[in-house]
């Protein structure tokens with residue numbers, strides 16, 4: 001039986017290296033490193049990103065700065081530098097072990113002059129000590145002479161051409177070299193330190209090259225045919241987000257100095273990963289592809305999840321690529337948070353605390369737009385200000401610019417955040433957190449919704465006009481059902497939260513009433529808004545996505561198959577706006593979130609209507625996992641599996657051709673929801689939890705764990 005924890009490739013293809021770099025990303029919740037090769041290749045997108053290390057950037061306002069590179073390690077056989085693009089690669093295998101986060105590459109290489117060796121490179125970012133990074137290089141020469149290992153720290157890293165780092169200094173303490181840099185605008189400092197240890201073999205020479213911004217160590221070992229040489233590179237990294245500037249280099253140097261050695265570090269890391277998988281793993285029997293792919297998705301979420309920092313979020317592309325510049329979206333609250341709320345509540349709390357901490361900026365955004373309360377930014381980075389680019393190059397013609405409106409009018413994010421906070425509270429029963437933080441998130445977003453609601457006297461209702469719903473193929477729409485209904489949910493949740501606080505934490509209730517000015521008159525207005533929000537539903541249960549949607553042009557998507565491009569590429573931005581084609585199924589997403597409020601028949605009617613109008617494969621990657629759940633809901637297991645496999649393959653198969661920009665985090669985390677809530681049918685209510693298995697026909701078993709009110713629950717569904 002194949003090992004269902006391994007992701008492998010057996011050749012190096014420079015034309016696919018960006019995709020492969022994303023797939024072979026490793027990390028530990030503090031940082032992630034893309035799977036670029038130690039020795040480096042032209043056109044590569046090598047990068048390491050550390051949570052919260054942002055710096056100013058044109059167009060995107062701010063971006064995660066690709067930090068100084070810890071990977072460089074070159075191997076020289078009798079003076080010839082090992083490269084996959086010279087000499088002869090006689091065999092190649094690269095494997096990511098999802099169980100431990102260790103990435104291993106094994107290459108048998110013949111140099112241009114005919115010296116052959118088997119070179120094994122292993123690397124991991126320790127989950128046990130997130131500031132430490134390890135590379136082990138094993139070389140078994142088939143020749144006599146010398147093998148040289150050159151290891152460096154490289155401060156010249158950039159973000160696709162933009163250099164964020166200034167050189168501040170470098171030096172040596174005993175056998176440890178260090179490098180000290182600072183970002184241009186945000187002035188975050190980083191110290192990296194390294195040492196190179198010969199673990200096996202005879203050392204012939206050692207040199208230090210104090211090259212500016214690239215301190216380098218060279219270690220030459222005697223090559224004896226058949227005798228393996230082992231060299232370890234130990235690295236540590238700290239930023240001024242972790243320690244004060246005057247202690248920064250000491251912190252990095254000391255940490256490297258105290259590394260107990262490869263075997264210890266490896267086993268500590270394996271033990272830490274084992275603890276993660278104990279609660280997060282999902283077992284699928286009868287479908288090896290689904291099993292491995294789901295584990296891959298969970299692994300990528302686990303390496304991105306901040307465990308010790310409540311001031312950072314997970315970007316839409318995790319820490320695994322330059323896409324979306326590290327910015328966070330609603331992807332976190334609606335797609336990623338359920339995974340953490342159910343399996344790692346401490347991580348969920350960190351992510352929610354990020355929003356809590358940035359409430360002042362959300363208040364500023366609401367105020368700047370003429371509203372009260374908290375309006376969270378559509379794209380968010382370190383300060384909580386809106387960082388959505390206003391203009392970006394057109395995807396078809398990069399000499400033209402396209403206006404991006406999401407930062408102005410995709411306002412549903414405020415309700416999504418409130419929803420996630422409420423879900424966390426309900427599932428965990430973490431009342432202290434709710435009293436301290438969650439309630440304020442829900443109350444202040446409700447204030448926003450009540451002040452943003454527009455009275456339409458002719459209709460005798462409140463409306464939200466000129467918005468963008470989750471389906472971004474249609475912008476500047478009025479009364480997007482998702483937005484209106486989530487606004488209503490948010491206001492109701494706020495009123496309920498206030499009642500709960502009054503009964504259970506009266507001092508906090510009084511404090512919030514005073515600080516947020518929750519007068520009786522204001523609350524009366526909230527009640528009126530929530531009763532009168534415009535939410536038309538056809539007698540059949542069919543919901544119009546937004547006003548006038550049904551009048552847009554019908555497109556027979558099936559007739560356009562086979563296709564390899566999104567509908568927006570085929571019809572253009574304006575052309576698509578005029579059709580009924582959806583980037584993601586807005587109404588179905590709403591029915592998923594508020595499932596208990598809608599009858600089965602209504603779900604069926606809407607599923608049948610919107611499923612065939614959605615650009616599933618090339619539209620948004622967020623859609624398919626939710627679509628899986630809704631297909632399970634309406635009893636369409638084959639369609640559910642089709643949606644699921646589309647979601648679970650998103651990055652591994654590079655379905656949209658842009659996995660090189662980074663992991664599609666919402667899709668990755670969404671596949672956990674698809675399996676647990678869709679196929680497993682898990683449902684949690686105030687009375688307890690239940691499952692309603694709807695496993696794909698070839699699945700023999702589905703098992704997973706989750707926390708409910710602090711207790712680990714085990715679900716094991718067998719056919």
Ligand code: IFM
Pocket residue numbers: 316329330331470472620622666
């Ligand atoms: O948040 C999503 C949005 O829903 C669709 N476009 C991509 C964004 C980031 O993943």
